Amino acid sequence: xxxxxxxxxxxxxxxxxxxxxxxxxxxxxxAERENISLGDEHWQVIIALRRFYCDHEVAPAMRPFVKLIxxxxxxxxxxxxxxxxxxxxxxxxxxxxxGGLPRPTNCL
Numbered sequence: 001x002x003x004x005x006x007x008x009x010x011x012x013x014x015x016x017x018x019x020x021x022x023x024x025x026x027x028x029x030x031a032e033r034e035n036i037s038l039g040d041e042h043w044q045v046i047i048a049l050r051r052f053y054c055d056h057e058v059a060p061a062m063r064p065f066v067k068l069i070x071x072x073x074x075x076x077x078x079x080x081x082x083x084x085x086x087x088x089x090x091x092x093x094x095x096x097x098x099g100g101l102p103r104p105t106n107c108l
Contacts, residue, residue, distance in 0.1 A: 015097050022100025030098045038098070041077060042086055046099040048072040053096075059104040065092040 007029070008021035014033065016022060027046065031038045038046075052068055053059055060068055062080075070078025077083070083091035092104045 013097070013103055015103055016100050019100055019102070026100065027098050030100075034094060034098070036087070036094075036098070042098075044073055045069055045077065045083070045086060045095055049095050049099050049101065053099075053101050059096040059099075059101040060092060061104045062090070062092045065095070065104070 008026060009017040011017050014030070016026070016030075028038055031042070036042070048069060049059070049065070051072075066078060066080055066083060068078075069083065072078070077086075080091075083095075087094040087098075096102065096104050
């Protein structure tokens with residue numbers, strides 16, 4: 001990947017300070033910072049999450065996140081295990097970070 005210059009400012013948790021700075025290139029850069037190579041399933045989840053944020057102006061915590069992905073993308077991706085494999089550690093938080101969204105409330 002080509003280096004993004006200049007890199008957008010991040011907050012202390014590594015989320016974009018300005019949500020308007022997000023792009024697919026920025027998402028790829030943010031994912032690489034987390035040692036994640038984005039595939040089709042990652043993008044499906046990120047797009048669904050960004051659409052939810054656009055509609056509700058909130059990034060969901062884990063339980064609503066799993067429910068959202070199950071409703072949008074089906075049972076195969078819409079379960080905790082699948083999301084942990086795509087976004088290790090804290091899937092809701094990491095997907096929001098890569099998706100250019102603020103940190104979900106109630107996420108560790």
